Amino acid sequence: MKARVFVTLKPGVLDPQGKAIGHALEGLGFAGVGDVRAGKLIELELADGTSDEAIDQMCRQLLANTVIENYRVEKL
């Protein structure tokens, strides 16, 4: 089975990478670009039957820094 983990910075956490992307888009002439936030997408190939709890543990222990990041898991 496959799982996708989306890791995003929590609201209020400064995101210099997102800011840089936003400024670069403006510099390229794209109008109307507001806030930009950069996150991570991790695609995992897992053994069939891997429990939701196991995936959650992976996120908490390694994939996301839960102090500053939120994560969302999507199983395929």
Next chain:
Amino acid sequence: MKARVFVTLKPGVLDPQGKAIGHALEGLGFAGVGDVRAGKLIELELADGTSDEAIDQMCRQLLANTVIENYRVEKL
């Protein structure tokens, strides 16, 4: 309006970051972890009525390197 851009490496392109994540998960004792691919997730706040073509141009010009990366746009 909001848009999410998912940027992933094309199949066949080496992904050392994904490999490192996979090895780290194994090292933490998670069994059955196969291929891991790392990608990017970019959340954009855009002016209402921004056309699909404009978003596509942003991806092609800045957000994704289309030589080695695929991208997918999700409008919210």
